[in-house]
Amino acid sequence: MYRKWKESKGKDREYTDIIRKxxxxxxxxxxxxxxxxxxxxxxxxxxxxAPAPDEGSDLFYDYYYEDAEAEAEADSCFGDxxxxxxxxxx
Numbered sequence: 049m050y051r052k053w054k055e056s057k058g059k060d061r062e063y064t065d066i067i068r069k070x071x072x073x074x075x076x077x078x079x080x081x082x083x084x085x086x087x088x089x090x091x092x093x094x095x096x097x098a099p100a101p102d103e104g105s106d107l108f109y110d111y112y113y114e115d116a117e118a119e120a121e122a123d124s125c126f127g128d129x130x131x132x133x134x135x136x137x138x
Contacts, residue, residue, distance in 0.1 A: 054065035078085045086092040 049063050049066070053060050058064075075085060
Protein backbone atom coordinates (compact mmCIF):
# COMPACT_ATOMS: atom_id res chain seq x y z
CA MET A 49 0.00 0.00 0.00
CA TYR A 50 2.85 2.39 0.83
CA ARG A 51 4.53 1.54 -2.46
CA LYS A 52 1.31 2.34 -4.33
CA TRP A 53 1.12 5.73 -2.58
CA LYS A 54 4.82 6.41 -3.20
CA GLU A 55 4.57 5.53 -6.91
CA SER A 56 1.54 7.79 -7.29
CA LYS A 57 3.61 10.60 -5.73
CA GLY A 58 0.96 11.27 -3.09
CA LYS A 59 -2.06 11.31 -5.42
CA ASP A 60 -3.48 8.07 -4.04
CA ARG A 61 -5.17 9.11 -0.78
CA GLU A 62 -6.01 5.62 0.52
CA TYR A 63 -2.71 5.17 2.37
CA THR A 64 -2.77 8.63 3.96
CA ASP A 65 -6.38 8.18 5.05
CA ILE A 66 -5.59 4.86 6.75
CA ILE A 67 -2.58 6.33 8.54
CA ARG A 68 -4.60 9.37 9.62
CA LYS A 69 -7.30 7.10 11.13
CA UNK A 70 -4.65 5.09 12.99
CA UNK A 71 -3.08 8.25 14.40
CA UNK A 72 -6.41 9.61 15.59
CA UNK A 73 -7.24 6.26 17.21
CA UNK A 74 -3.96 6.11 19.09
CA UNK A 75 -4.31 9.76 20.11
CA UNK A 76 -7.50 8.91 22.00
CA UNK A 77 -5.76 5.97 23.71
CA UNK A 78 -2.80 8.17 24.67
CA UNK A 79 -5.04 10.85 26.19
CA UNK A 80 -6.89 8.20 28.17
CA UNK A 81 -3.58 6.81 29.46
CA UNK A 82 -2.18 10.26 30.23
CA UNK A 83 0.61 10.05 27.67
CA UNK A 84 1.65 13.07 25.64
CA UNK A 85 2.42 12.05 22.07
CA UNK A 86 4.47 14.47 19.96
CA UNK A 87 2.60 15.64 16.87
CA UNK A 88 5.11 17.98 15.28
CA UNK A 89 8.73 17.53 14.30
CA UNK A 90 9.77 20.16 16.85
CA UNK A 91 8.04 18.21 19.66
CA UNK A 92 9.43 14.89 18.47
CA UNK A 93 13.09 15.91 18.17
CA UNK A 94 15.06 16.37 21.37
CA UNK A 95 17.17 19.48 21.38
CA UNK A 96 20.52 19.02 23.04
CA UNK A 97 23.30 21.39 23.83
CA ALA A 98 26.69 20.67 22.39
CA PRO A 99 29.27 20.31 25.15
CA ALA A 100 31.73 23.12 25.52
CA PRO A 101 35.04 22.33 23.82
CA ASP A 102 36.89 22.23 27.14
CA GLU A 103 34.53 19.75 28.81
CA GLY A 104 35.31 16.72 26.67
CA SER A 105 38.89 17.44 25.71
CA ASP A 106 40.42 15.92 28.86
CA LEU A 107 38.53 12.64 28.67
CA PHE A 108 41.25 10.88 26.69
CA TYR A 109 43.99 12.08 28.98
CA ASP A 110 42.08 11.16 32.12
CA TYR A 111 41.47 7.67 30.77
CA TYR A 112 45.06 7.26 29.60
CA TYR A 113 46.63 8.39 32.85
CA GLU A 114 44.27 6.24 34.91
CA ASP A 115 45.52 3.21 32.95
CA ALA A 116 49.14 4.21 33.49
CA GLU A 117 48.53 4.54 37.23
CA ALA A 118 46.84 1.13 37.32
CA GLU A 119 49.76 -0.45 35.48
CA ALA A 120 52.24 1.14 37.88
CA GLU A 121 50.28 -0.22 40.82
CA ALA A 122 50.12 -3.68 39.22
CA ASP A 123 53.87 -3.67 38.65
CA SER A 124 54.52 -2.79 42.27
CA CYS A 125 52.56 -5.86 43.43
CA PHE A 126 55.35 -8.17 42.30
CA GLY A 127 57.89 -6.80 44.70
CA ASP A 128 61.18 -5.12 43.94
CA UNK A 129 62.39 -6.77 40.76
CA UNK A 130 64.68 -3.89 39.92
CA UNK A 131 67.78 -5.90 40.95
CA UNK A 132 66.72 -8.95 38.93
CA UNK A 133 69.09 -9.53 36.02
CA UNK A 134 66.75 -11.99 34.32
CA UNK A 135 69.33 -14.81 34.32
CA UNK A 136 67.40 -16.98 36.76
CA UNK A 137 70.26 -16.66 39.23
CA UNK A 138 69.58 -15.41 42.70
